[in-house]
Amino acid sequence: MNRKICIITGANSGIGQQAAIQIAEQGFHVIMACRSRDRGQTALDEILKTNPALSLELRTVDMGLQSSIRAFAEDFKRDYVSLDVLIHNAAIFNITQKERELTAEGVESIWAANHLGPVLMTELLLENLLKSKNGRVLTVSSRGLQAKPFLKVDLNDPEFSSRKFSIVNAYYQSKLAQVMYSWWMADRLKDTRVTVNSIRVTAVKVDISRHPELSPFMKWVYMQKAKKSITPKQMARTYTHLAVSDQAADSNGSYFDENNKKVDSGKYSHDKENIRAVMKLTAAYIDELKRIV
Ligand SMILES: NC(=O)c1ccc[n+]([C@@H]2O[C@H](COP(=O)([O-])OP(=O)(O)OC[C@H]3O[C@@H](n4cnc5c(N)ncnc54)[C@H](OP(=O)(O)O)[C@@H]3O)[C@@H](O)[C@H]2O)c1
Numbered sequence: 001m002n003r004k005i006c007i008i009t010g011a012n013s014g015i016g017q018q019a020a021i022q023i024a025e026q027g028f029h030v031i032m033a034c035r036s037r038d039r040g041q042t043a044l045d046e047i048l049k050t051n052p053a054l055s056l057e058l059r060t061v062d063m064g065l066q067s068s069i070r071a072f073a074e075d076f077k078r079d080y081v082s083l084d085v086l087i088h089n090a091a092i093f094n095i096t097q098k099e100r101e102l103t104a105e106g107v108e109s110i111w112a113a114n115h116l117g118p119v120l121m122t123e124l125l126l127e128n129l130l131k132s133k134n135g136r137v138l139t140v141s142s143r144g145l146q147a148k149p150f151l152k153v154d155l156n157d158p159e160f161s162s163r164k165f166s167i168v169n170a171y172y173q174s175k176l177a178q179v180m181y182s183w184w185m186a187d188r189l190k191d192t193r194v195t196v197n198s199i200r201v202t203a204v205k206v207d208i209s210r211h212p213e214l215s216p217f218m219k220w221v222y223m224q225k226a227k228k229s230i231t232p233k234q235m236a237r238t239y240t241h242l243a244v245s246d247q248a249a250d251s252n253g254s255y256f257d258e259n260n261k262k263v264d265s266g267k268y269s270h271d272k273e274n275i276r277a278v279m280k281l282t283a284a285y286i287d288e289l290k291r292i293v
Helices: 014-025 037-050 066-079 109-130 143-147 167-188 216-227 232-244 272-283
Strands: 005-009 029-034 055-060 085-088 136-142 195-201
Touching: 005 014, 005 109, 014 029, 014 037, 014 055, 014 085, 014 232, 029 037, 037 055, 055 066, 066 109, 085 109, 085 232, 109 136, 109 167, 109 272, 136 143, 136 167, 136 232, 143 167, 143 195, 167 195, 167 272, 195 232
Parallel strands: 005 029, 005 085, 029 055, 085 136, 136 195
Antiparallel strands: none
């Protein structure tokens, strides 16, 4: 294939789906990495109905399961040699979740899907990214982290085994860990052709029909929030800019907002000792990292 290749996780809805369209419109072949074949196929059909000339394909992966990520990476390597862009867009955030949930592999699901999954997938696909002329990895975090300036990754209990579970804290902890992982990777790869940057997603309209579990009150809250939110299509422009533009080609280790402006992720997340500690914790879950961190 002579098109550049881009993988986007969670590309069946919201920002991920819009980014898939925009990046395919730039001539890339986009692999939509979705956990549900049905939801992925519906999204792909919807895209191709209006843009039949775009080059996209659907592959399944559950970002919360290492076995699923390993199978996905193995399949990818069988079919492709190099990888140009890897976007870790998928994430779990269900505001109605009250109790800690474990994946089938026994790890707290948000820590597993939002943090460990992207780390493992990048590691497994690194040799393919290194074969690209300018491999790019994009992680996705949240502007909401700004409202939690004292939040830290709990090095003793990232999975909420012995502290009270809070969906908000679990989600932001996973996003903070992703940001710190991005700075660690950017430094590790600084002498290669692969760059790693992170995107600070602002308030973006959520498709309420995807959340039948929301109470009428929470639906109302989301509708109010939507008035001050940008659309997934608008937010996806930052993904697209960082994925395809020449301007962003050399950027490494930066955090970008919805206007493609560099922003700061805060003192705690930049501290080398903190980053090392979070990566040591992360490596305890991922065999490939144990010999590196
Ligand atoms: N919307 C906002 O205001 C906002 C604010 C800050 C940050 N963000 C971040 O922006 C990104 C995109 O969010 P969005 O607003 O576009 O939300 P969304 O429409 O709910 O998209 C999330 C995507 O992630 C997928 N996903 C969830 N768990 C997965 C797993 N275990 N394996 C594979 N895929 C999985 C979902 O698939 P299913 O259809 O199978 O559930 C869905 O495709 C996320 O990283 C989110 O944290 C969003």
